[in-house]
Amino acid sequence: MLELLRIPDLPVELRVNGLIVRSVHIRWPHDSAVDFEILITDPQIGTFALSDACELETREDGSNWHLVTLEQFAKTLAERSKYFRRVVLPSSAKVAEEQLFDRLDDVEAPHRKSSRLGELTGHVECVKRVQQVLYEARIPHQTAGTVFVVPSVSRTRIVLRRASFEESKITSAALVEPHSGHAIHLLQLRP
DSSP states (O other): OOOEEEEOSOSSEEEETTEEESOEEEEOOTTOSSSOEEEEEETTTEEEEOOTTSOEEEESTTOOOEEEOHHHHHHHHHHHOGGGOOOOOOOHHHHHHHHHTOOGGGSOSOOOOOTTHHHHHTHHHHHHHHHHHHHHTTOOOEEETTEEEESOHHHHHHHHHHTTOEEOSSOTTEEEOTTTOOEEEEEEOOO
16 A cells, blocks of 8 residues: 555645545555645545546635646645655755765874764664654665665655654754754665
8 A cells, every 4th residue: 555644734725526625645656647646535435536527626714715626736735735845955066075075084083983972972862763763654765874865855854754853954955853853864765
């Protein structure tokens, strides 16, 4: 079964075939031309994906209802929902430049790795929490310190945001674990 993400706070009021909908679910289908599908749950029919055959109406702050297409509603949802907020990640050239000037080899000091450093700083608990969230969401990942290599950065950000991780005030490429305050970074797995 594909993973569903519940969007409880819609950016606009939604009516489907005359019935008001308070929340929707999103799923990312594999091998599909669409980025995501919008699902609703009807008490009599059950859960189903919206299609162009559905009559969709939206309104903002008590204004009049307006007919919209599924594509228009999906665009509104993607633009206005906090779960779909795009993050500007640094370019590969910028990352490479930072790595060129941030090397321990350039400093004349013996490099010793402390096996307890992560335990002392609290990074071990932060990494364990991220791994637990990713495991529960069935997101495959590789870990190198506090850097997580995942198949989809945007989907992983959504899952971690739902687990109370916060945006970093220092860089848009990081998320902060709220209990410890430690930052983690996500990198996209190359195909």
